[in-house]
Amino acid sequence: MRGRDDESVSFKAMTDRRPPRGNGPKRLQMADIARLAGVSTATVSRALNNSPLVTDETRTRIAELARSLNYTINVDAKNLRLRQNRTIAMVVPYDPAARQRVSDPFFLSMLGSVADVLTERGYALLLSRVDAADLQSAAQLYDSGRAVGVIVVGQWRQHAVLDALADRGVPLVVWGGQLPAQRYCTVGCDNVAGGDMATDHLLLSGRRRIAFFGDVELPEVALRRSGYRQALVRHGVAANPALELHASFLPDGARAAVDRLLASGEPFDAIFACSDVMAMTAIGALQERGLKVPQDVAVVGYDDVPMASYFHPPLTTIRQAIDAGGRALVDALLEQVDSGSIPASRIVATELVIRGSS
Amino acid sequence: MRGRDDESVSFKAMTDRRPPRGNGPKRLQMADIARLAGVSTATVSRALNNSPLVTDETRTRIAELARSLNYTINVDAKNLRLRQNRTIAMVVPYDPAARQRVSDPFFLSMLGSVADVLTERGYALLLSRVDAADLQSAAQLYDSGRAVGVIVVGQWRQHAVLDALADRGVPLVVWGGQLPAQRYCTVGCDNVAGGDMATDHLLLSGRRRIAFFGDVELPEVALRRSGYRQALVRHGVAANPALELHASFLPDGARAAVDRLLASGEPFDAIFACSDVMAMTAIGALQERGLKVPQDVAVVGYDDVPMASYFHPPLTTIRQAIDAGGRALVDALLEQVDSGSIPASRIVATELVIRGSS
DNA sequence: GCAGTCGATGAAATCGATTGCAAATTGATG
DNA sequence: CATCAATTTGCAATCGATTTCATCGACTGC
Known part of the structure; x- marks a missing residue:
């Protein structure tokens, strides 16, 4: 037959209301690996997570099987179950009044730097352009559980909105200047x-x-x-x-x-x-x-x-210091996510570089 | 309207094995909205999705409640259930040999352009820096279900790898030049x-x-x-x-x-x-x-x-044409995701701009 | 040979949303 | 007052993973 010899398939077919809609063909899932390896999904899960509860032999067998089939776990399911999430959102505001993108290479370099640090830490970066006048909406990325925190590049004219977001408990770090009584965390040069x-x-x-x-x-x-x-x-x-x-x-x-x-x-x-x-x-x-x-x-x-x-x-x-800045932004945000409290603002190195134009 | 206020809670508390670990305090979920609105989660779901099955009165009541509480649905759960995903991954390779970031403003502008188009289309952008020599790993973003497709900026020296990814069925669009017998879709100027x-x-x-x-x-x-x-x-x-x-x-x-x-x-x-x-x-x-x-x-x-x-x-x-390019990249990718087949490569406008340096 | 340990595995509950089907409500009609 | 159709709403199964608890075997010691 189809190689799927047990009745779990037909049982599934009977009770399965067909999935609403989904893109692409069938994607490999843990149950498939389990069936092929002749074990349960519990074992596969443990094997792939390096739990000490599985034999080394079983672990390597499953790991190889998974690799050879290009299997990767479904992150949505994992995140749902774990109620966790290794994604942070970065918001680069644009100026809608001018209907113009903020294309300053500085912002973009900062973005690259943050992306590098996050990659290194095993986090994903969700990038979003938002209307600078509507930074409020940046919080949606957090509210919806899509990201554990938000990095905003530049305060623009939204100091009050940022304060409000921080008050609401949105983990937030802003690249920008330090203002007297701000209630959110900033990272920036002096x-x-x-x-x-x-x-x-x-x-x-x-x-x-x-x-x-x-x-x-x-x-x-x-x-x-x-x-x-x-x-x-x-x-x-x-x-x-x-x-x-x-x-x-x-x-x-x-x-x-x-x-x-x-x-x-x-x-x-x-x-x-x-x-x-x-x-x-x-x-x-x-x-x-x-x-x-x-x-x-x-x-x-x-x-x-x-x-x-x-x-x-x-x-x-x-x-x-763009690299140090990216790193400090990420550090401050993750610290805030872990501790739940707003860390102190950080200042990154600022120095004069003398060249020919002066 | 069932009096579902207390018993459902205690029942839940009894059977709930405490969640493994999760960051942050309790986040609002649909069940909370449902309880406060005195309806079931089914109704809340339908109301928030503008289903014609709920009364206008109910819909607005729920919508206002949700808004006032800053509730946003959990995207992981939604994606899991719908087996869908409105995220695309963008990969900006960096050159590890030179241990140097590719900081050319052109790449970064392209990134901004793609981000804008995706935002407009209701998609999220997952940004990832990958070693240019290991583009293979870009496919993980797809295999893990994190993104429905991948945009790669620049072919670098990885033509063969890109061909292989396309053969494996990874929805993929590459900004770059058109090569004779390529099996992946490119977008680029002539x-x-x-x-x-x-x-x-x-x-x-x-x-x-x-x-x-x-x-x-x-x-x-x-x-x-x-x-x-x-x-x-x-x-x-x-x-x-x-x-x-x-x-x-x-x-x-x-x-x-x-x-x-x-x-x-x-x-x-x-x-x-x-x-x-x-x-x-x-x-x-x-x-x-x-x-x-x-x-x-x-x-x-x-x-x-x-x-x-x-x-x-x-x-x-x-x-x-960077804007047209970003749009074409997104169009080509979404088309591929929907149709399952690889669309024709696209060429974006190329023109000579004469200024003072020649 | 039998109870007692310990290690590896599986069954099933769970995360938070969506949705087919059934049930409840309402209104209209005989 | 009962019956039926048309609306609304709720119940419960489901998506794909993780993890608790129970189980099954293999050893150990007496």
């Missing part, structure tokens, strides 16, 4: 120190009219501006509001800022841009207008994305 | 046409000594080189092997190639680089050595990553 370092470096090299480019509605950027102002004060340079320009992370935010700055007639001899992409596009815009970098205008960026060192002129920038 | 366009453009602008930068072990790159050679032949220019340089996608592949090219003493007046990142780093290297782009050397890249237009000089490049 943005004040970063802004200070960048500005300090420009001041030390003799620049006095340093422009700041960024969107201060974002906490990280606001903190960097604090650092910028703090360095100016320390060096006895008065802050000049006309040199603080709004520039979004969208592709031509910095170009527009350069245009406005030039149009304003306000003299300047340096720019501190809040991301490398902004810095690079600003440099491009300056060069097109005949200004030399760093001779006429020195530029410092932020992030140290891979391209920064290959750019021409190579970009002076504030390095955010 | 690499031969792309290589031809880039070279043709350089030839039309009077360049004759055009270097080619790329790693021809990768199918896509080999195809682009075919286009490059084809264009040369058409214009009656003899191909010069000394101008075809190996350059990897790793960060300083192009810089090294520029060094070798200059060291060889072989004269050249243009470079066709197989990615924008290569092109940008090549331009940086040329400028450092005092060569002007495009006056001394014209450069054309490939991909049209977001930064290409903000670079200085703005990069002439071959645009691969």
Whole structure:
């Protein structure tokens, strides 16, 4: 016959209401392995989980059988039974107002870093783009049991929503700046120190009219501006509001800022841009207008994305340790999942990398 | 409405062997909603799935209760019962030989694009980094029932492995070049046409000594080189092997190639680089050595990553339609999942974008 | 040879949802 | 007031794994 000789098949066929719908052909399941190995599913389960309750002989026999048939356990069933789950969700918000993807390589590198760490830890990464204005929905990934916790890249303008999610008990870690009374855990570099370092470096090299480019509605950027102002004060340079320009992370935010700055007639001899992409596009815009970098205008960026060192002129920038950051995000989240309490926020290494653009 | 409030609970408590282990506190489940709404789980299930079998009044009452309690169904249980799964896996290979992440923004942009399309279609994206030499393991995501299909970004050197996976019935779509007798479905731009366009453009602008930068072990790159050679032949220019340089996608592949090219003493007046990142780093290297782009050397890249237009000089490049590509990948995969048969490979728009670097 | 141990295995309950079928409710009609 | 049809709702089986408890054998010692 079909090789299935016992009556369990016909019994099953009788009582089985046909499965609702399912994609693909029949997938191999534990019962199949059990039948072929001449044991029960209990034994197969134990064998595949390296339980000491099965003979080594049985274990290897089953393991080989399973491997040769490309059998892998059904994760849904396993998770259901164990009420566990080795998946974490990562949310990369996008800006719907601009109907534009956030394509900054920094975010994407962070994503890659987190993916690597999770892979190493045996966790899966569920990636989701969500409307930055609706971070609330990120929690669904947790509520539905799909993921044990959520990593959000960037606070954007959603500080209050993040606080609320944390209050609700959603395991949550956010890449971003530390805010006074936040109730969620953040991981990020020391943005004040970063802004200070960048500005300090420009001041030390003799620049006095340093422009700041960024969107201060974002906490990280606001903190960097604090650092910028703090360095100016320390060096006895008065802050000049006309040199603080709004520039979004969208592709031509910095170009527009350069245009406005030039149009304003306000003299300047340096720019501190809040991301490398902004810095690079600003440099491009300056060069097109005949200004030399760093001779006429020195530029410092932020992030140290891979391209920064290959750019021409190579970009002076504030390095955010992306690998350490990914690892810290994952550590903090898993710690929170295990302990149930919100761990302290972590700061990752921040350092000035001096290259040709300043 | 049965008074199902107390006895069902005590009955459950009696027969329940305590759950093995589970993370977090008790999560809300359908039975809770049912109890609070005074109905059975069957009704709750139907209400939440908009079945016509429940009264509108009941449906809205249950829906509001569920929403107010932040209830979301357990996806594992649902998937198990329905033997379905709305998750697809995306695999971004990394090169372990170089112990280096593939950080090319093109791959990452593609990832973002796929994520967007899947979100729109109600699918989740499981992201996994795998050793490029072990693409085999990508199939585990399918075998374990975690995902209904797999998208692989880039063929790398694994053509044979991909063929084998397709033969085994793993729903699979690969971003990459079309090869003669491949048995898996690819989505990608027309690499031969792309290589031809880039070279043709350089030839039309009077360049004759055009270097080619790329790693021809990768199918896509080999195809682009075919286009490059084809264009040369058409214009009656003899191909010069000394101008075809190996350059990897790793960060300083192009810089090294520029060094070798200059060291060889072989004269050249243009470079066709197989990615924008290569092109940008090549331009940086040329400028450092005092060569002007495009006056001394014209450069054309490939991909049209977001930064290409903000670079200085703005990069002439071959645009691969990333959004269309992501959509095509998802379409092809879901089609394969539904139909069970391997759909035809798709070609996405490829076009020359002329900017300042050539 | 027989009770007592210990080790390996199997039977069955369970995780949280869906759904075919049966039962209950309602309304209409004879 | 009884019967029947049309709606709603509930019961219970089911998805594929894990794990408790019971069982079955093989040894051991007396």
